[in-house]
Amino acid sequence: MNNKAVALLGNLYQDVKYLDKEVSYHAVVSSGAATVEVYINGYPIHREPAVVGKSGSKSGSNPINESILQSGEQHWEVRVYPAISPKTINFEKEISKNARFIVRLEKLRFTDVGVETLADPIVLIETPINYESDNSGNVEEVYKDAGKPMMVYKGTFTAQVPYVLDGWSKSVDLTQENSQTLQKELVEKYKELWKMLDERRTGDFAEKIVKREKETAQALFYTKDLNDDYMETFFDRVDKKDKKMEPLENYKMVFFGKNMVALESNDINYLYDPALTSSFYIGDREKLLTYYVTFHRPKPGAPLEIIR
Numbered sequence: 001m002n003n004k005a006v007a008l009l010g011n012l013y014q015d016v017k018y019l020d021k022e023v024s025y026h027a028v029v030s031s032g033a034a035t036v037e038v039y040i041n042g043y044p045i046h047r048e049p050a051v052v053g054k055s056g057s058k059s060g061s062n063p064i065n066e067s068i069l070q071s072g073e074q075h076w077e078v079r080v081y082p083a084i085s086p087k088t089i090n091f092e093k094e095i096s097k098n099a100r101f102i103v104r105l106e107k108l109r110f111t112d113v114g115v116e117t118l119a120d121p122i123v124l125i126e127t128p129i130n131y132e133s134d135n136s137g138n139v140e141e142v143y144k145d146a147g148k149p150m151m152v153y154k155g156t157f158t159a160q161v162p163y164v165l166d167g168w169s170k171s172v173d174l175t176q177e178n179s180q181t182l183q184k185e186l187v188e189k190y191k192e193l194w195k196m197l198d199e200r201r202t203g204d205f206a207e208k209i210v211k212r213e214k215e216t217a218q219a220l221f222y223t224k225d226l227n228d229d230y231m232e233t234f235f236d237r238v239d240k241k242d243k244k245m246e247p248l249e250n251y252k253m254v255f256f257g258k259n260m261v262a263l264e265s266n267d268i269n270y271l272y273d274p275a276l277t278s279s280f281y282i283g284d285r286e287k288l289l290t291y292y293v294t295f296h297r298p299k300p301g302a303p304l305e306i307i308r
C-alpha cells in the first residue's frame with residue numbers, strides 16, 4: 001500500500017511547471033478580542049477564535065496560493081464574531097469595542113538564499129475605528145461596529161500567477177441542493193475516509209486526495225525536496241502506528257463559498273477542527289492529529305470528491 005501511495009504522490013514535483021516564475025502570495029492576519037475568519041475565493045485561509053480574558057493578539061502568515069486558481073481578480077471576505085466566554089463556553093452576544101484585526105497581502109518569492117519581496121505589502125482591511133470620550137474627557141479608539149453580533153467585510157485584489165487550476169471554478173452550487181441529502185452523502189464520504197485512516201490504508205487514502213495534492217504541488221511550486229518533505233508528513237500522519245481514530249460524531253456541515261463543503265466539530269472547545277481526528281500519546285500527554293478535507297461536486301450528478 002505504501003508503494004501505491006508513493007506512486008501517486010511521491011513524484012508530484014515532476015509535473016510542476018513555471019518554477020522560474022514562482023510567486024507566493026501570503027495573507028498576514030493579526031487579530032485580538034474578536035473571533036476572526038478570513039476567506040480567499042470562498043476557501044478559509046485563517047480562522048482564529050478569541051477567548052475572553054486571554055489578552056494579546058494572534059497573528060500568522062498564511063500562504064494562499066491554493067485558493068488562487070488563476071491570475072486576475074480575487075475575492076476576499078473577513079467575518080468578525082465576538083470572543084468566546086470561558087464561563088458560558090459560548091460566544092459573547094456582542095463584538096467588543098476592543099476588537100482589532102488587520103489583513104495584509106504579501107507577494108513573495110522563496111529562493112535558496114532567502115525570501116524576495118516582489119511588491120509592497122497591501123492592507124486589504126484594517127479595523128474600522130471610532131473615537132469616543134469617557135467621563136474624564138479622555139479620547140479612546142473603539143471598534144466602529146462594536147455591539148453587533150457579527151460583521152462581514154468583502155473586497156477584491158489582483159493576483160498574477162503563472163498557473164491555472166480547475167479547483168472549484170466549475171463546481172456545482174451545493175447551496176442549492178437539499179441539505180439533508182447532501183449531508184448524508186458527505187457523511188458517507190467521511191466514514192469511508194475514517195476507515196481508511198483507521199486501517200492505515202495509505203494507498204487508498206492517497207488515491208482520494210491525489211487531485212488535491214496535484215493542485216497543491218503546482219500552487220506551491222513543489223521541488224523534489226518539498227515533495228519528499230510532504231511524503232514524510234503524509235506517512236507520519238496516515239500510517240502512524242500508535243494513532244487511534246477518534247469517533248466520527250458531534251459534527252456539523254459547513255459551506256465554503258457555494259461550491260465546497262466539509263464536516264467540522266460541533267464542539268466550541270474544538271472550534272474549526274475537522275471531523276476527522278486521531279489521537280496518540282507522547283509520554284502521558286495526549287496529542288491530536290487533524291485531517292482537513294473539503295469536498296466539491298465537479299459536475300451535476302457526479303459524486304462528491306475532495307478538492308482541498
